[in-house]
Amino acid sequence: MQKATTVLLAVLSVLALFATSTQGKDWWENGNYYQIYPRSFRDSDGDGIGDLNGVTEKLQYLKDIGFTAAWLSPIFKSPMADFGYDISDFYQIHPEYGTMEDFENMIKKAKEVGIKIILDFVPNHSSDENEWFIKSVDGDPAYADYYIWHNGIVNETTGERQPPSNWVSVFRYSAWEWNDVRQQYYLHQFVTKQPDLNYRNPAVVNEMKNVMRFWLGKGIAGFRIDAVPYLFEKDLDRYNNYPDEPLIDDVSTCPDPDDACHLKHIYTQDQPETLDMVYQWRALADEFKKEHGGDTRILLTEAYTSFDNMILYYGNGIRNGSHIPFNFDFLTNLQNDTKAPTVVEHIEKWLNAMPEGVIANWVLGNHDNKRLASRYGVQRADLFNILLQTLPGNAVTYNGEELAMTDVYISWEDSVDPQACNSDPDRYYDLSRDPARTPYQWDASPNAGFTSGDHTWLPVSDDYKQNNALAQQRAPQSHLQIMKKLIRLRKEPSFQDGDFNIKAIDDDLIIYSRQKTGSDLYVIVLNLGSSNKTLNVNTYYSLGPKAEVITTSIQSQYVDGQIIDPTQFNAEPYVGTVLVAA
Template identity: 65%
Template sequence: MVRRLMMDVCRVLLAAVALFGFRSNLVNSKEWWANGNYYQIYPRSFQDSDGDGIGDLNGVTQKLQYLKEIGFTGVWLSPIFKSPMVDFGYDISDFYAIHPEYGTMEDFKALVARAKQVGIRIILDFVPNHTSDECEWFVKSVNREPGYEDFYVWSNGTVDANGNRQPPSNWLSAFRYSAWQWNDKRQQYYLHQFSIQQADLNYRNPLVVSKMKEVMRYWLDTGISGFRIDALPFMFEKEPYANGSYPDEPVIDNVSVCPDPDDECHLKHIYTQDQPESIEMVYQWRELVEQYRKEKGGESIVLLTEAYTSLDNLMLYYGDGQRNGSMVPFNFYFMRNLKNDSTAPQIVDYIQQWMTHMPTGVQANWVLGNHDNSRYSTRLGVQRADLFTIMLQTLPGNAVTYNGEELAMTDGKVSWKHTVDPQGCNANRFNYESYSRDPCRTPYQWDATKNSGFSSAAHTWLPVASNYRTNNALAQLRAPKSHLQLFMKLIRLRQMRSLQDGALKIKAIGNDIIIYSREAAGDDMFVIVLNLGGNEQSLNINQYFDMGSKAEVITSSMQSGYHDGVIIDPSKYVAEPYVGVVLVKL
């Protein structure tokens, strides 16, 4: 099956190369990570090489050439470290070991070596906020071993009027219920902002900071190219009162939005999230990777950061004007605001807000999905999946793709019986679908064979989505026109100078049409037209961007009637429903 896939990839790429016969030149960026295409692999669901129903490292290695031919710059792997798998790898028990279900250290080294051969950079998921309660560090902290007494956030709690022990504050876990758990052996509460088994590290302890920097250096020595850093807003909490208790967080103003007092959305997280020290720590990690490069040589090391926070805070993750931070602070401002009913003016405003708020000397980034959110084909409408893919790949800067988005994969159906995500399991059979992240984590759809070619097992860890026989990579590579072929053309197109360095000029026309140009001096002008609505609209593109009397269709949404290479009159353009089109001025 891999051989068949590669032959079809090559055929499509040759067609794509022939397509771009205009005068634009390919650009080699000064830094490998700039204007890049980053691919998130959820290893558990990507490719199972040993038939146990769970994806693994050797499965990823098998698919690296395929990903390179599509055109990805770097691949970041969701956590692969040793873990009890309560939160599927985000509860790490040993930061220096590979989880046995995924393989061995030798398998990981083979993956890195193969990635270097094909020219793809490997980026690891770094989870600094917490560890598993099975981690050696936590066991030592429970036992108050010297140096580990304050390795985690511990508190005696409080006593109520009836003499009953109570948690030190009303803080809530992201997975519901109290963020404090009593430990009988230590006779104190510990903080866990996620599952009970994920104990929060105490970053006000210099030993914690030092230990986690050692972890980063260890994995850099294996030859990886950077880190995606998890859950940054949670790293620091408000310091305790003198008596060891903590301040309560206030209830949200409009309780009707989130009436459940056990749900974390019920509180304003003014003491448990977005403390300024969290951003300072990112600056320290940037200094670490730059110092590492200075000592060891080689190319730059990239930092991608995850933070669901305000636009102003996201900008601070880039740097503060004096110190540098993340190269790619994920643009969740865009992802969280973009809804199925968002209008063209709203979307244009979200884009412009990011572009105008960025510090000088950094690059924008665009992301619409990951392992924690419903797939954008489901969330924004499968009929508009190509439209949003075109948007992501033609805006300035870096693009981030969650595995399966290039196929327009949709959320799978996961029953209550098969639900394994702790966020879903902490709910109930009647509302679990509002919380569970399992539907966006179903196995990758490679072909129409058993288990979509993901695994030969009798059962996979999550059920394969039911539409895999018609929506899979092999079928899309062989089809005359498909989501994947469009994706590959767009990545090729992104190498052109106008789309690397050209200015963005963007407008909304009415509620449904977004139109923008990308043009570098002395190079081709590209114009992108996106129709969010269900009705076709006629427009004169020359009223907005001077394309003259002729323009060529470079590529368009799969259902579009505009075929690649067709010459059109920009003054008489018809924007089809739910269709995106990339044009070049002739």
């Protein structure tokens, strides 16, 4: 009897351990993702351009802050017409960034410090210097249909050959380019040197899956997938019928026919086959784990598309899709003058629309947008980072925004971003992505400690001597110190699994709570406005007679650890504060 009891207790113990382990989160859930723009992160060899060894050197810094994973903008071989998004060899490292050995050393170091590496996957197009395109131009039977080709049409008035449709590139002007060798037009939805791959060709689909398997085999944790909505064009009789896209309803809002915004992109974006392709890539990632073991390999998808489409990237209820379909609804709809009820509306909109069993995500910046501190104001940088880190789900941070780095003015003459260079001196700055891509500000030494060389590929900010990582590490209170505390805080049960209740009090004030049953109650107060507001926090969430300030914006009158009366809380202008029941 005693032996049977012992065996039963042992079995129950094992079952309890199994139940505990299955309740734990996968590594990527409720994680913190850090985007590295490699060209501007850290230069190890003094040529003024960031590289992989520079990334390797700084991985411990990212781990010390608390980031889960780092995803790198493209590092593959490229002529740099669009700074790495034009890939001439999907299987090689770009020489300016290093060698395959450097890449493997980076992966090794990342595993040592405990941070995952995610690569940018650019499936929509290649460089025109890619071997595939060169062979396609030459009519090689294996590659002839790798890209979108068309004879064009004859203008009935002039008798001249012209593009088959009015389709316009994202970077302005016709999306069709004539090739003298092949005597046909090819489609490029981005710069001329980025011909679109033909995803209606199974060989292309298989080739790109092989690219994914190759890099997964190198030890990466997954992919951020670029420009997903552009993968497919409407399935028409391609060689005879590429119809014009219709004009937008109000052309006065975008009157230039050379601008992409002049058209409704009903034939070139968001085709239903695109979602299927994402689901296929998810199946590949899942299969890779089954075949090779190890941790989950994840997909993060970039899709500036309708809200409904963004949600569909999670999956369709039958097939799984992206683990993290970037929540650009949040990024593109929050402006400098957005009122509190609108912010709350967009947060609840995403949370209410998500399918069962998926994880929310929040994105406030990336390499394609002006920096968070420039869009919302430096004085509100901490507030928005507090918001980002205390919402349920995954948080995505663009490099430098933990320091509240700001945009750097780049003159027309010094602009290198093709999106700006295809414009004109009057409009380029609003279109340019250069201001948000300038070198990371490491310290107060020359060129912000980014390089030992005497020049940088884009200029360093004038304020780097005051605003840099080393200074903020040493300061008792700084944007970086606040970010570190927030990331640690997110590991608390109430932020990992707690309920979320949010409301806007007026046009300026947002207040919300995070609490898991049996764990601490946290209340976050955000004042978007320019005037003080005194409020009784207990009217909304019962903190009791005393509350502790966990962290707050750098300019706040409150200090971390301070015990306050929540019934007389002073919500200061542009300040965010995290409180916990004391």
